[in-house]
Amino acid sequence: MRPLLDMGALAELPGLLDELAGFGAEEGGGVTRLLYTEPWRAAQLFLAERMQAAGLETRFDRAGNLYGRLQGSSPAEPVVLTGSHIDTVRSGGRYDGAYGVAAGLLAIAALKRVCGTPVRTLEVASFCEEEGSRFPLAYWGSGNATGVYDIGGGEDIADANGITLGDAMRAAGFGLVLQQPCLRRDIGAFVELHIEQGVALERTGRQIGLVEAIVGQRRYAVTLVGASNHAGTTPMSMRADALAGAAEMLALLETRARAAGDPLVATVGRLETLPGTPNVIPGEVRFTLDIRHDEEAELDVFCRETLAAFESVARSRGLGFEARCWLATEPAPMDAGLTRLLERACLARNFSARRMVSGAGHDAQLFAPVCPTAMLFVPSRGGVSHSPGEYSTPAQLMAGAAVLADCLYELGYEQEGRQ
Amino acid sequence: MRPLLDMGALAELPGLLDELAGFGAEEGGGVTRLLYTEPWRAAQLFLAERMQAAGLETRFDRAGNLYGRLQGSSPAEPVVLTGSHIDTVRSGGRYDGAYGVAAGLLAIAALKRVCGTPVRTLEVASFCEEEGSRFPLAYWGSGNATGVYDIGGGEDIADANGITLGDAMRAAGFGLVLQQPCLRRDIGAFVELHIEQGVALERTGRQIGLVEAIVGQRRYAVTLVGASNHAGTTPMSMRADALAGAAEMLALLETRARAAGDPLVATVGRLETLPGTPNVIPGEVRFTLDIRHDEEAELDVFCRETLAAFESVARSRGLGFEARCWLATEPAPMDAGLTRLLERACLARNFSARRMVSGAGHDAQLFAPVCPTAMLFVPSRGGVSHSPGEYSTPAQLMAGAAVLADCLYELGYEQEGRQ
Numbered sequence: 001m002r003p004l005l006d007m008g009a010l011a012e013l014p015g016l017l018d019e020l021a022g023f024g025a026e027e028g029g030g031v032t033r034l035l036y037t038e039p040w041r042a043a044q045l046f047l048a049e050r051m052q053a054a055g056l057e058t059r060f061d062r063a064g065n066l067y068g069r070l071q072g073s074s075p076a077e078p079v080v081l082t083g084s085h086i087d088t089v090r091s092g093g094r095y096d097g098a099y100g101v102a103a104g105l106l107a108i109a110a111l112k113r114v115c116g117t118p119v120r121t122l123e124v125a126s127f128c129e130e131e132g133s134r135f136p137l138a139y140w141g142s143g144n145a146t147g148v149y150d151i152g153g154g155e156d157i158a159d160a161n162g163i164t165l166g167d168a169m170r171a172a173g174f175g176l177v178l179q180q181p182c183l184r185r186d187i188g189a190f191v192e193l194h195i196e197q198g199v200a201l202e203r204t205g206r207q208i209g210l211v212e213a214i215v216g217q218r219r220y221a222v223t224l225v226g227a228s229n230h231a232g233t234t235p236m237s238m239r240a241d242a243l244a245g246a247a248e249m250l251a252l253l254e255t256r257a258r259a260a261g262d263p264l265v266a267t268v269g270r271l272e273t274l275p276g277t278p279n280v281i282p283g284e285v286r287f288t289l290d291i292r293h294d295e296e297a298e299l300d301v302f303c304r305e306t307l308a309a310f311e312s313v314a315r316s317r318g319l320g321f322e323a324r325c326w327l328a329t330e331p332a333p334m335d336a337g338l339t340r341l342l343e344r345a346c347l348a349r350n351f352s353a354r355r356m357v358s359g360a361g362h363d364a365q366l367f368a369p370v371c372p373t374a375m376l377f378v379p380s381r382g383g384v385s386h387s388p389g390e391y392s393t394p395a396q397l398m399a400g401a402a403v404l405a406d407c408l409y410e411l412g413y414e415q416e417g418r419q
Numbered sequence: 420m421r422p423l424l425d426m427g428a429l430a431e432l433p434g435l436l437d438e439l440a441g442f443g444a445e446e447g448g449g450v451t452r453l454l455y456t457e458p459w460r461a462a463q464l465f466l467a468e469r470m471q472a473a474g475l476e477t478r479f480d481r482a483g484n485l486y487g488r489l490q491g492s493s494p495a496e497p498v499v500l501t502g503s504h505i506d507t508v509r510s511g512g513r514y515d516g517a518y519g520v521a522a523g524l525l526a527i528a529a530l531k532r533v534c535g536t537p538v539r540t541l542e543v544a545s546f547c548e549e550e551g552s553r554f555p556l557a558y559w560g561s562g563n564a565t566g567v568y569d570i571g572g573g574e575d576i577a578d579a580n581g582i583t584l585g586d587a588m589r590a591a592g593f594g595l596v597l598q599q600p601c602l603r604r605d606i607g608a609f610v611e612l613h614i615e616q617g618v619a620l621e622r623t624g625r626q627i628g629l630v631e632a633i634v635g636q637r638r639y640a641v642t643l644v645g646a647s648n649h650a651g652t653t654p655m656s657m658r659a660d661a662l663a664g665a666a667e668m669l670a671l672l673e674t675r676a677r678a679a680g681d682p683l684v685a686t687v688g689r690l691e692t693l694p695g696t697p698n699v700i701p702g703e704v705r706f707t708l709d710i711r712h713d714e715e716a717e718l719d720v721f722c723r724e725t726l727a728a729f730e731s732v733a734r735s736r737g738l739g740f741e742a743r744c745w746l747a748t749e750p751a752p753m754d755a756g757l758t759r760l761l762e763r764a765c766l767a768r769n770f771s772a773r774r775m776v777s778g779a780g781h782d783a784q785l786f787a788p789v790c791p792t793a794m795l796f797v798p799s800r801g802g803v804s805h806s807p808g809e810y811s812t813p814a815q816l817m818a819g820a821a822v823l824a825d826c827l828y829e830l831g832y833e834q835e836g837r838q
Contacts, residue, residue: 198652215651219697230804231686231709232634232778233617236677243687244673250666258655267650268662270695278638278688278707280805288697290650359651385649386699 001344003402004409009110010401014394016050016102020086021094029388030091034134035165036064036172043086047101047126054109056124062151062179063144064128064172070108072121072412078188078371080118080411082107082404083125085141085363089133093390099378099397100193101126107405111412118412120188127363128174135165142363144182146370151175151182189338189411190367192375193404195392197360199383207399208346208353209377210339214365215263215292215357216299216331222249222310225320228275228283242285243273245319249310253289256309260302263357264293289323294331294357332365338374338407345406351399360385376403420763422821423828428529429820433813435469435521439505440513448807449510453553454584455483455591462505466520466545473528475543481570481598482563483547483591489527491540491831497607497790499537499830501526501823502544504560504782508552512809518797518816519612520545526824530831537831539607547593549782554584557746561782563601565789570594570601608757608830609786611794612823614811616779618802626818627765627772628796629758633784634682634711634776635718635750641668641729644739647694647702661704662692664738668729672708675728679721682776683712708742713750713776751784757793757826764825770818779804795822 023046024032024039033040044066048058051068058068069079084100104124111122127141135157143149154165154175169175196202201209226240250268257266267290274284291306293299307323314321339355346353358375367373378400381391442465443451443458452459463485467477470487477487503519523543530541546560554576562568573584573594588594615621620628645659669687676685686709693703710725712718726742733740758774765772777794786792797819800810 196652197649199657200652217651228806229802230616230779231688232636232684232711232780233615233619233802233804234684234778235681236673236684237681238618241673241686243690244669247666247669247673250663251670254655254660254663254666262654262656265651265653265655267660267698267700269650269692269697269699269701271662271690271692271701273688273690276689279686279709280688281686282688282690290698292651359653360649361651383648383653385652387647 001348001410003349003406005110005114005402005405007398007402009114010106010398010405013103013106013397013401016106017094017098019046020098020102024088026091031088031094032090032092033086033088035087035129035140036168040087041172044126047086047105051105051124054105055112056108059180060174061182062174062176063141063182064169064174065141065145065182066126068105068108068124070112070118070122072118074119075121077120079121079123079186080408081123081125081187081190082192082408083127084192084194085127085130087129087131087133089131089386091388092386093388095195095390095392096197096385097130099195103193103397103401103404107401107408110405111409115409115413119415120412122408122412130363134159138361139363139366142366145184146366147183148366187367187371190364190371190373191338191404191407192362192364193400194362194375194377195385195390196377196380197383197385198380200356201354201377201379202381202383204354205352206354207351207378207396208403210342210353210355211334211358211375211377212339212355213294213334213357214332214362214375215294215359216296217327217329217361218291218299218303218325219327220289221324221326222287222289223322224285224314226283229281231279231281234281239281240318241281242319243282245313245317246271246285246287248313252309252313253306256306263359264298264302265359266291292359296331299331329361329365332368334364334368334374335372338372341410342374342376342403342407345403348406349402351403376400420767420829422768422825424529424533424821424824426817426821428533429525429817429824432522432525432816432820435525436513436517439517439521443507445510450507450513451509451511452505452507454506454548454559455587459506460591463545466505466524470524470543473524474531475527478599479593480601481593481595482560482601483588483593484560484564484601485545487524487527487543489531489537489541491537493538494540496539498540498542498605499827500542500544500606500609501611501827502546503611503613504546504549506548506550506552508550508805510807511805512807514614514809514811515616515804516549518614522612522820522823526820526827529824530828534828534832539831541827541831546782553578557780558782558785561785564603565785566602567785606786606790609783609790609792610757610823610826611781611783612819613781613794613796614804614809615796615799616802616804617799619775620773620796620798621800621802623773624771625773626770626797626815627822629761629772629774630753630777630794630796631758631774632713632753632776633751633781633794634713634778635715636746636748636780637710637718637722637744638746639708639742639744641706641708642741643704643733645702648700650698650700653700658700659737660700661738662701664732664736665690665704665706667732671728671732672725675725682778683717683721684778685710711778715750718750748780748784751787753783753787753793754791757791760829761793761795761822761826764822767825768821770822795819
C-alpha cells in the first residue's frame, strides 16, 4: 500500500471547517448547532451545496441525514461509507463531528478528481444528530440509518421547551412520507474520522489513534432520601444526611474505579442537594452516574457491584436509595481487518499511530453491529472537547484526512475489495 | 416563688397564633413573611393593634421593630424586655419567632390586668427580622436594637431581585430620620421564649428547655477548582475531579464532627457541580459549610483544623481551594441568674425542665453581650422547624408562656428587682 493522494489535494480542509463553524457561531468562539434548528439546517444545506460542487450526488433522508455519493462502476456492490455528525453540544467546538464530515467530503472529492470513478460506490454522510444535546436521546441520525431508531419514535420525546422531536423534525422540513427512508441496507463498510477528545495521543506524541473498540456505557440517575433537618439543632448522631451518604458513595466509587484500572471510567457529573439551604441538612440528593468500559462483562460486574455497595451504604445510614438506569449501550468492537488497513495507511505515510479504546460514544458504534466498521482519531489539544477551546492543528487534521482518503481508496478502487 | 397567673389568663395564645399565621399564609399550611413585604407589614400592624387593645403603648422604631410598653412606676429603672421576631423563612411554620412575640404580648397584658402597674417598665418586642431569608444577613431587627447593625448599612445588601435592604425598608415606610432611633440603651434584661426546633425536649420528655448558651456559628463558602473534562476519554489517573475532592472532604468532615461529639455540629447544606452535565467531569464544585459549637475555643480549633485538612486534600488532588467565611457569630452564654429564675418558675409550676445548648441562633444572642439575657424553649414535634410541619401543642405553648409570665412578674413587680 502506498499513499495515493498528495496532501495538497486536501488543502481546503481547514477553510471548509472555518466556513462550517460560521453556522451557529457564538461570541467567544463556541458553536451551537442543535438538531433541527436554523443554524443546523443552514449547515446541512451548505454541505449539500459543497458536495454538489464537488460532483457528488446528494440526498437527504427523512430524518435529515445528508449523503454525498460518488457512484461506483459496480453498483451491485455494497457502499463504502464515511462521515460523522454536524450537530453540536451547546457552546461546543468546531471539530467534534464536523471534522469527519468535512474530511470525508474532501477525501471523496479528491479521489474523484485524481482517480475517477471507483469500483464501489463511495458516500460521505453528514448525520443529523449524535450529541443528544437538544433531545434526551443520542445517535438519532446514525440510529435511524442503522435501524436502531424508527423515524416515528420522536413523538414522545421533547426538548427543554416542550417541542417534540417529531414536531421539530417536521418544522425543519423532514419527517415526510415522500422523503427517502432512513434505513440503509446497502452499506459494506463504515469508517469514521474524529478528533480524540482525550489526551492519549497528545501525551504519547502519536499522530493517529486506531480505535479498537468504543466503550459501552451505563448511565444512572441515583436518588438518596434522608431527613431534612435543622443544621444547628440536630446532633450528628441523629442525622439522616443524604449528602453525607452520597459523599461516602462517591469516595467508594472513585476507589473502586481506580482499582478496576483502565479503560474503566466512572463519573458523577452532576449532584444536587435538596432543599439546598446552607443551614438545613440535605434531605435528598440526586446524582448522575456514568460508567464505561470496552468489555461488556466487566462493565456489568462493575455496575452491579458498585450499586450493591451504594445500597449497603444507604441501608447502613437509613437512607432511601434508588438507581434508575436510563442509558445502556454495549461496547462496540471495531473491525480488525479495517483497522489493520488504517494502520497500514499510517505506516505508508510514516505517521505514528497507536491502538486505543474510545471512551466517547460515536456514530461508528451504531454501524459496528451492521457492517465492518473502523474509526480513527487525531489529537485534541489538551484533550479539550465540547467546548470552544476544542482544537487540533491544520497539520493534524490533514494527516487524519489523508489516512481516511487512503483507506477509502483501498476500499473503493482496489479490485479485490477490502484489503 | 409561687405561680401568679392562672393559665386561663393566657388562654388567647393559640387563637392569637392562628390569627398571626393568616399573614403570609400559603396553601399547604406554610407561612412566608419576608422582611418588609406586605404580609410582614400587615402582621406588624395587626400586632400593634392588639398591643394597643391590651392597653400597651406601642411604637415602631426606624427599622420597623415594634414595641408594646407597660410603663412602670419607677421610670428610671431599666426596662424588662421580652419578645422575638415575626419574619419567617420561605414556607416556614407558624411558631418560629411568632410564638415568643404573641406569648410576650399576652403575658404582659395579663400581668397588667391581674397585677396592675409594675415597678419596672415591661416591654414586648416584635423584631422585624431574624431569619436572613430575604437578604443575606440575619438579626437585622435585634441587631439594630443592640448596636450591632447600623440602620444605614442596608444600602449595599440586595435581595434575589436586586432590591436593596434600604429601598425595601423605605418602601415599607421605615428608615426615615424622623422615626425613633433603633438603639436601646435602657434594657435591663431580655428574656426570649421560642420553640426548640430540635428533638431534645421531645426525646427526654421535658416541658421546658432552659438555654445555657447559644452556639457560635461559622459559615463558609467553599470553592474547589479542578479540570472539567470528558467523562469517557479521561482516564481515572488523569482527572482533577472537583466533586471527587469534595466527597473526600465531606467524608472527613463527618468523621471529624462525630469524633468531636456534641454539641459540635457540622453541615454541608448545599453543593453545586459545574458544569453539572452527566458526561462531564465536574471542573468546579461549590459547597456551603456550617459549623457550630457553644465554646468559642473549640469552635475555632475545629474550623481551623478542618479547613487545613480540606486544603491538604485539595493540594494532594491538584485542586484549587478557597474557603470564604461569610458569617461568624460568637457563642452567647445566657445569664446564670436569669436562667435560675426561669428554673424556679418551672419548679413552682411543676414543669419538667432541662438545661441545654441552643444549636440555632436567636435574637437573644444579640442581647447577651448588652444585658442579662435568658431564653426558654418548648418542645417541637419531631424537631421539625422552618417548615409547614412545625408544631407544638397548645398545652406546650401555654406552659412556656406561663413560665415567661412568672419570670416577667419577678423582674417587673418584685421590689428587690431581679431575684
